[in-house]
Amino acid sequence: MxxxxxxxxxxxxxxxxxxxxxxxxxxxxxxxxxxxxxxxxxxxxxxxxxxxxxxxxxxxxxxxxxxxxxxxxxxxxxxxxxxxxxxxxxxxxxxxxxxxxxxxxxxxxxxxxxxxxxxxxxxxxxxxxxxxxxxxxxxxxxxxxxxxxxxxxxxxxxxxxxxxxxxxxxxxLPGNSEQEAPQSLTVDLATFAADLSPEKEIQLVTNVRSILAHNCYKCHSGAKIEGELRLDEKEFVFAGGENGKVIIPGNADESELIRRISLSKNHKEVMPKKGKLLSKEEIQLLTLWVEKGAPWPDGVAQQSIYRVAALAPRNPVLPASKPGLENPIDRWVDQYFQQNQLSWSQPIDDRTFLRRVYLDIIGLLPSPGELAAFEQDQNPDKRALRIQELLDRKDDFAQHWLTFWNDALRNDYTGTGYITRGRFAITDWLYTSILDNKPYDQFVKELLNPNEKSKGFIEGIRWRGTVNASQRTEMQAAQNVGQVLLGLNLKCASCHDSFISDWKLEEAYAFANIFADSTLEVSRCEQPTGKLAKTKILWEELGEIDSLATKAEKLRQLADQLVQPANGRMYRTVVNRIWKQLMGRGIVEPVDEMDNLPWSQDLLDWLAVDFVENGYDLKRLINQIASSKIYQSQSIPLASPDLLLAEDFKFEGMIRRRLTAEQFSDAVSVISAPLFDSAEVKFWPYQLIPEAKSNLGFARASLVANNDFLKSLGRPNREIVSTSRDSQASLLQALELSNGERLNQTLEKGAQNWIETLPETVPLTMELYAKALLRKPTEKELTLAKKVFGEKPETAEVQDFLWALFLLPEFQMIY
Structure with missing residues (x-):
């Protein structure tokens, strides 16, 4: 403290x-x-x-x-x-x-x-x-x-x-760590070098306010005023402090603010005193702003400079079918390829397809026997049939997709708030909803207007001790609903008028008020304003909320209004999330910023309308994507994940990606020995009655509480919403896979089991390659195994062999 x-x-x-x-x-x-x-x-x-x-x-x-x-x-x-x-x-x-x-x-x-x-x-x-x-x-x-x-x-x-x-x-605290300087600070200063148009003037001062908010408000705002200087509102900025003005419009050299932020780190007068100094680009932007006369137009709060996606649904005319392009997704992709002069890549072989679709739909590797049967099948529709078979494996499907929804809905089995009853799990409700393929509109309604089993999402986390106003449970609900269901960032607007969008503080509080038992008082930068919040949905065209109604009635109204087909944004958001889960990159990226420009507006809009018109069926959507030619084409390797966010990104196909923590763990458990025992399972699906637990071959990683092993492989703590995981390998992951005790013990047990079953080198090597990589070892690989193992391998040798297999990119990547 x-x-x-x-x-x-x-x-x-x-x-x-x-x-x-x-x-x-x-x-x-x-x-x-x-x-x-x-x-x-x-x-x-x-x-x-x-x-x-x-x-x-x-x-x-x-x-x-x-x-x-x-x-x-x-x-x-x-x-x-x-x-x-x-x-x-x-x-x-x-x-x-x-x-x-x-x-x-x-x-x-x-x-x-x-x-x-x-x-x-x-x-x-x-x-x-x-x-x-x-x-x-x-x-x-x-x-x-x-x-x-x-x-x-x-x-x-x-x-x-x-x-x-x-x-x-x-x-x-989780939830505040993401509030970094907004991306809008990354601007091309050359765009402001010439005479400023009204639009450019607004854009410039918006970025200036962003810099001041993220660097100066701690000491120079309503919460704390040093030297009688405030920088949080226009009139105070130009009034200056107790020793006079700090900004001289048109003269950066004489402006004390510019002098202070430009000093070296160890200079006694440098500002800010604590934390990171302003970046070179931020200083240049503030300097340019002052040299341009420090414009601050009154219309900056009214005129939008941001791209705002349409709310209403849109159903574009589907391009004509072509041979081999019957799937509507492929017809839109083909149109996009033609417009961007791109070519279709080759389709993947059966082995690559089967491994990809198994991992994507049920999170498990296919067995060598399943691959052999699939390759021998002459039915031209065998891929479509296998996709449907996997979707029909209800338990496997639910246990895999539970991870996706646990991340997004901030649900877990242990952690902050569960012991103190300041947080509620929704696992029973969530698992059953996935298992039954509950229509997405009903799924959302039960989250927003919940029963006892589904209330955890909007109840948020009641943090122990004093927390800031933007983390009270009602505001958590507004932020989480906005992020997960609507692809909208309200975190900045929960403290002050947003500098990265048009959303205002009063609008964020009006939305949060829907989740409140009593009327909220608006706090700006953690300071109560004395104003009571209104009660409104974010888009008034979706309907009104009765401000005098009980909380239960407000939630019912919200649920009914948000899920209506007129809310095209909500359905674009969910189809975009599923698309990213299967294709490695959203049509809009990041998936929580749905106002960003999609690489294909037509495909996104069509998928959302089609999803609504066909019963809000998530399994049908997954089937539709997995059945497409583009999903079944060669994967695209990327040198850096930053390229996924590049402004000039061009979609060419599925992005090659790494197995998730849960997929990797389950694969290791199948091939070697269970990584987790039954005692670590925190949720038992209702089908697995106590008498049947012992028959479970291994504990699926999605059902166990978070631990150091899963964390190292990228599983989040779920105290905040997580809608994307980093697919890049990390140093922590490398250390855990190289020296981690849990994996080491599992591989040792697995080696002992394999030697008992197949004590001779050649059969053992053949079977391990078949199970782990779905192929035979090459002559070179088999010769090396014979050289290392001899006639009959020792436990330590097989243990090392398993470890080497699991570290292969061929094993760790979804191609």
Missing amino acids: ISSLSEFLNLHLLVSFTSGTGLILAESGFWLLQLFGRLHPMLVHFPIALLLVAVVMELFTLGNFRHSFRSGIRFLVFSGALSAIIAAGMGWLLAENEGISGSTLDLHRIVGLTSAGLSLFLLVLLRKSELHPSSSSIKTFRFFLFLTGMGIGVAGHFGAALTHGEDYLTEV
């Missing part, structure tokens, strides 16, 4: 002893009072440490008040109380003489002075309890000791917030 003494002193003293404009603390008042005030950061750590240690020691005396710790507690309480009183006085001098103001300082001062007063009263109670040790006097002393300790801790928290920013603690 409290930073180290050296860090705390360094920040306070470095800021305090600098001079200059209103960007920093002022030098004013009698020097001796300033000096005493500046000793506050050094002294304030004494009561924090002493009183909190006294609280801990008092716990050991609960059964015996005259414990040997009593003399130590007496000394700590006396010393801590005295230093708390002195520290409070010095803190008051610091605030009065250094020009700091703001709501966070007010809270710090109130709690600090109250704690100092409590500590003085604590001395009286301590003396009384020792002279007259009655039950009531001892209980009273202990109560106020614990209360004072809490007060000191809370005061320290606000003190840290003053020096490190108001989100010093909460910024590390």
Whole structure:
């Protein structure tokens, strides 16, 4: 909660002893009072440490008040109380003489002075309890000791917030880690070099506001005002601070703000003092803005400069069928290829197809026997038939796709909130919904207007302790529903008007109010505004929400309105997610930013309408994609995942991708030995009754709680929504696969099992290649195996052989 003494002193003293404009603390008042005030950061750590240690020691005396710790507690309480009183006085001098103001300082001062007063009263109670040790006097002393300790801790928290920013603690919570500088900061400065059109002017000042928000608000906004300077609103920006203006329009060289942000890291006047300095591009953009006269048009909040996708559905005319292109998806892809002068790649062979479709639909590898039968099958429709057979394997399908939906719906078996009942699992409901192929509109309705089994998604996580306003459960619901169901980022707008979209703070609160039991008060940058939120759906054309209705009724109205066919955005979002899951890259990317330009607007729109017209059937959608020629074409390797987000991305086919943590784990369990035992399974599908658990060949990774092995392979903690996993190998993954104890033990067991079954080198090698890679070893591979193993391999040799197989790209990749 409290930073180290050296860090705390360094920040306070470095800021305090600098001079200059209103960007920093002022030098004013009698020097001796300033000096005493500046000793506050050094002294304030004494009561924090002493009183909190006294609280801990008092716990050991609960059964015996005259414990040997009593003399130590007496000394700590006396010393801590005295230093708390002195520290409070010095803190008051610091605030009065250094020009700091703001709501966070007010809270710090109130709690600090109250704690100092409590500590003085604590001395009286301590003396009384020792002279007259009655039950009531001892209980009273202990109560106020614990209360004072809490007060000191809370005061320290606000003190840290003053020096490190108001989100010093909460910024590390899941859900806040994604709020980085928006992509809109990556701009071509040359576009603003010439005379600014009204549209370019708005775009320029929008990026300027983004820079100020992400770098300056911690010290220069309504929450904390250093040097009487605020940079969060137009009138304050141009008014300047206590030492005058910080921006001289048209003259960057004379603008104090530009000078400060351009200084070197170790310069005593550089801004910002804490955290990362502004990037070269950010400084250049601010400089250009000032040189252009620091425009800030009043219409910046009204005129959109962002691409906004249509809400209504659109059903484009399907291109004519061609031989071999009967699937509507292929007809749209063919049209796209013609427009972009691209060629179709060759279709994949049966072995590649079978492995790909098994992994994509049920998450498991096909057996050598299944491959042999498939290759021998002469039915021209055998691929379509096999896709349908896999979709009909209901349990395998559900256990595989449970991972996809657990990530997206932030559902897990253990973790933050489950123990304290501040979070609710939806696994039973979710698994049954997948198993029964519940129509997606009904699926969404039950998430938004939930029963006891499905309420976990919009209930969010009730974080323990104080969290910021943008992480209250109602706002979590608004953010998660926006992200998962609508491909919309409301996180920025949950704190202030968004700088990366047109969404406003009031709109985010109006949407969050639907999930609230009582009317929410709007907080801007964590500061209550006194305004009560309205109650509205994000798009008014979808209907109205009765603001006077109960929460249950508001949720019912929301569910009915969001799932209506008129909400084309929701159905574009889900078909785009399924497309990415099977093809490696969304039609729109990232999949949570559905206002971005799709590589084929026609394909996206047609898929969404077709999905609605055919009963919101997710399995049918998967079948439709997997049956297409483009899905069954050669995969496309990419040198870097960044290329997936490139503006000039051209779609050519399925992106080659790595097995997920669950797919890899299940494959290892089948070929070697189970990675997880039954005790680690946190959810048993209802078909697997207790008597049948022992018949389960291995525990599917999707059913076990997260652990170090799965984390290293990319499984998220699911405290926030995760709609994409990195397909690139990481250093952590390499270390775990090379030296991890779990995999090592599994391979050792697997080696022992294989030697018992096939003790001779050639049959063993042939079978392992067949199961792991669905092929025979080459002559070179077989010769090498004979050379390494000899006639009969040892356990350690087979263990190493399994390890080498599992590390092959041929095993780890979906081609």
